[in-house]
Amino acid sequence: xxxxxxxxxxxxxxxxxxxxxxxxxxxxxxxxxxxxxxxxxxxxxxxxxxxxxxxxxxxxxxxxxxxxxxxxxxxxxxxxxxxxxxxxxxxxxxxxxxxxxxxxxxxxxxxxxxxxxxxxxxxxxxxxxxxxxxxxxxxxxxxxxxxxxxxxxxxxxxxxxxxxxxxxxxxxxxxxxxxxxxxxxxxxxxxxxxxxxxxxxxxxxxxxxxxxxxxxxxxxxxxxx
Numbered sequence: 148x149x150x151x152x153x154x155x156x157x158x159x160x161x162x163x164x165x166x167x168x169x170x171x172x173x174x175x176x177x178x179x180x181x182x183x184x185x186x187x188x189x190x191x192x193x194x195x196x197x198x199x200x201x202x203x204x205x206x207x208x209x210x211x212x213x214x215x216x217x218x219x220x221x222x223x224x225x226x227x228x229x230x231x232x233x234x235x236x237x238x239x240x241x242x243x244x245x246x247x248x249x250x251x252x253x254x255x256x257x258x259x260x261x262x263x264x265x266x267x268x269x270x271x272x273x274x275x276x277x278x279x280x281x282x283x284x285x286x287x288x289x290x291x292x293x294x295x296x297x298x299x300x301x302x303x304x305x306x307x308x309x310x311x312x313x314x315x316x317x318x319x320x321x322x323x324x325x326x327x328x329x330x331x332x333x334x335x336x337x338x339x340x341x342x343x344x345x346x347x348x349x350x351x352x353x354x355x356x357x358x359x360x361x362x363x364x365x366x367x368x369x370x371x372x
Contacts, residue, residue: 168216
């Protein structure tokens with residue numbers, strides 16, 4: 148099965164440029180987003196998220212089905228969604244996640260939204276014996292060593308191989324075998340991924356402002372435990 152990255156689009160179907168949001172000054176001052184809102188843990192202090200539309204000269208402001216969080220952006224894998232988009236995604240199986248209540252404000256207008264935060268459990272659900280890694284040089288942009296399938300047998304060994312990498316190289320997946328049955332999940336390199344079934348449901352809806360990109364950074368196989 149193919150997988151796709153779900154994210155906000157630059158424009159809507161009618162060509163209108165999408166409106167981005169950012170954390171309100173209140174959120175910036177009260178909460179340390181970078182520390183408390185990450186790929187690997189839920190935000191324990193969970194007030195309503197107060198976001199504001201980033202207003203730019205000449206930009207037509209529109210409350211969209213999905214918004215891009217432009218600045219003061221947490222490191223988590225997340226999406227800013229309206230209630231309709233949330234209800235559609237909740238009909239599918241999502242890996243460990245939370246929908247935080249949110250509010251987007253523009254001048255005197257306030258709209259209810261949700262922030263979908265998906266925890267990155269990619270290595271936790273990975274069957275290492277059936278997966279494959281490679282060392283990749285980020286400057287030369289080429290694979291410098293391809294490991295055997297199953298050579299890295301667990302998270303601890305993965306950490307050991309990570310520490311052995313050469314300067315300016317990364318240890319990345321080439322083939323991932325996940326033992327789960329999620330329709331929607333998160334990885335550190337891709338953000339939030341969806342399967343073909345979710346893709347078709349979104350595309351057949353009247354939702355707008357999203358973009359679905361084919362994920363081809365590495366091969367993914369999913370099989371229930």
